[in-house]
Amino acid sequence: MPIELPTEQLLRDLEMRLLDPDFRRDTSAVLELLTDEFLEIGTRGRHYDLVSIVKEMSRGRSQPVVVEDFEVRELYPTVMLCTYRTIGATGRAVYRSSVWVKRRGRWQMSFHQGTPIPDPWSSTS
Structure with a gap:
């Protein structure tokens, strides 16, 4: 089912906020965008719940990334899947997927995974 452009743009904007190193250090702002039952599977396979990801974000270790191929798919009228690729300053590329749910009129991320x-060109690939 096609997604209305305003919802797609809104979710892209919310994802960009969560990728912004300055925004990530603002614990109260981050908490507004994540559900209480939030779960993340990081690029190294580590699982994070809401408390652990907020703590990790507040440490300020993240660097700016370039976002490519951003897409939104409707899973249900109040559940969206965002997929995209990020490229960091070192050239490291990661596929990312996030599930957003709309509750009480606002969108919050419920799940995120980085692969x-x-x-x-690596001999270990």
């Missing part, structure tokens, strides 16, 4: 993209 490293193997370097095609």
Whole structure:
């Protein structure tokens, strides 16, 4: 089912906020965008719940990334799947997927996963 552009743009904007290193250090702002039952599976396979991801974000270790191929799919009228690729300053590429749910009129991320993209020129790929 096609997604209305305003919803797609809104979710892209929310994702961009959560990728912004300055925004990530603002615990109260981050908490507004994540559900209480939030779960993340990081690029190294580590699981994070709401408390642990907020703590990790507040440490300020993240760097700016370039976002490519951003897409939104409707799973249900109040549930959206965002997929995209990020490329960090080191050239490391990661496929990302996020599930957003709309509750009480606002969108919040419920799940996020980052999957490293193997370097095609690496002998270990």
